[in-house]
Amino acid sequence: MFKEFFCQGGWKSRIFAWVGLFLIVGHAFMRAYIKYRLNEWYGRFYDLGGSAAEFGSGDVTDRDEGRRRVGALLLEFGILCLPSVVIHPFFALFTNVWTLNWRMRLMISYIERWRVDDKKVENGNQRVHEDTQRFSRGVKTCCVVLLDAVLTLVTFAPRLAELGAQVQPVDIIDAWLLLLCVLIATGGLAVSVFLGWPLVKLEVANQRVEAELRRKLVLLEEEPSAVTQPLVAHFKKVLRDVRINYNRLYRNFAVFSLWLGGYEQSVTILPYLLAAPLLFSENPERRITLGTVTMLSNAFSNVFSSLNVLSDRWIEVTDFLSVRRRLSEWEAHITDPPVHSARILIEPSIVECTVTDGCGNEASNYETGSR
Numbered sequence: 001m002f003k004e005f006f007c008q009g010g011w012k013s014r015i016f017a018w019v020g021l022f023l024i025v026g027h028a029f030m031r032a033y034i035k036y037r038l039n040e041w042y043g044r045f046y047d048l049g050g051s052a053a054e055f056g057s058g059d060v061t062d063r064d065e066g067r068r069r070v071g072a073l074l075l076e077f078g079i080l081c082l083p084s085v086v087i088h089p090f091f092a093l094f095t096n097v098w099t100l101n102w103r104m105r106l107m108i109s110y111i112e113r114w115r116v117d118d119k120k121v122e123n124g125n126q127r128v129h130e131d132t133q134r135f136s137r138g139v140k141t142c143c144v145v146l147l148d149a150v151l152t153l154v155t156f157a158p159r160l161a162e163l164g165a166q167v168q169p170v171d172i173i174d175a176w177l178l179l180l181c182v183l184i185a186t187g188g189l190a191v192s193v194f195l196g197w198p199l200v201k202l203e204v205a206n207q208r209v210e211a212e213l214r215r216k217l218v219l220l221e222e223e224p225s226a227v228t229q230p231l232v233a234h235f236k237k238v239l240r241d242v243r244i245n246y247n248r249l250y251r252n253f254a255v256f257s258l259w260l261g262g263y264e265q266s267v268t269i270l271p272y273l274l275a276a277p278l279l280f281s282e283n284p285e286r287r288i289t290l291g292t293v294t295m296l297s298n299a300f301s302n303v304f305s306s307l308n309v310l311s312d313r314w315i316e317v318t319d320f321l322s323v324r325r326r327l328s329e330w331e332a333h334i335t336d337p338p339v340h341s342a343r344i345l346i347e348p349s350i351v352e353c354t355v356t357d358g359c360g361n362e363a364s365n366y367e368t369g370s371r
Contacts, residue, residue, distance in 0.1 A: 009108075043294060149307075195259055
């Protein structure tokens with residue numbers, strides 16, 4: 001699944017694969033840095049808001065200074081948000097094209113080695129067509145979401161530890177907020193895996209019954225004479241299997257969603273419960289500002305979201321794991337080369353196809369656009 005894209009095909013295809021990977025990583029670094037700068041901005045803006053009464057009750061010079069500082073902060077916010085308007089949409093397009101080329105390389109590699117006379121693995125057409133599509137969608141999620149989560153964690157973990165030293169309800173270690181966040185996310189992930197792991201097996205079973213239903217429908221359409229039973233009897237078993245499997249999936253989804261919703265909502269309010277009372281602390285050394293509360297909540301949310309990304313995206317994780325399992329089975333099945341082979345080279349914008357017969361003589365050669 002990976003060597004087909006990064007190590008096989010034409011040199012243009014391999015360069016596109018590696019350069020695209022580095023660009024996506026660089027874009028994720030930029031997103032993490034912007035989040036970090038926005039966290040600082042929130043603290044300065046809300047602290048300025050807390051002193052607005054001081055500027056408003058002063059003379060004209062004080063009011064002008066207050067307006068100048070607010071204007072400067074708003075301009076900085078606009079600059080920080082500019083990549084979200086200009087750069088991020090283009091990178092979303094680039095990521096889509098990059099994952100599309102990955103899928104095309106997979107399909108071409110599988111078609112080249114397809115052993116059409118061997119039926120040991122069922123539904124080869126689905127694995128080459130639909131499963132490669134779902135795999136590319138899962139790769140996109142990993143590249144965008146998981147990479148963003150890792151870099152956000154690396155960026156905000158030191159900030160949360162720093163804020164823990166400032167926010168001290170009682171005398172405790174400086175990194176107490178970071179440790180608390182890690183413990184909560186780890187415990188939540190353990191519960192999520194326990195409740196959600198059966199979904200992987202159910203998803204694999206669901207793909208099998210859906211493929212069997214599709215096979216029967218195609219057979220009915222293309223060779224109706226091959227269906228000797230009444231149509232109701234012919235589809236009875238497969239429709240029953242589809243219903244049973246989906247009912248199992250929905251029950252597990254409901255339990256998992258109930259747990260995840262309550263868990264994440266509880267964690268959302270936790271930073272405010274910990275820090276907000278210190279706004280009015282009788283001890284001046286422990287008292288904090290509204291800007292500090294806002295920065296703490298934002299940093300805690302970013303660290304927790306990064307650690308909790310598997311739980312939050314577990315439905316997509318199960319889909320990706322089930323597809324990867326099916327494609328691994330397919331790759332193991334087509335390891336031996338077929339009698340007739342097709343050599344197909346895909347570049348970022350061009351697909352070349354040379355079909356050879358069993359003796360190695362070229363039968364046809366053509367080029368066509370890949371998009």
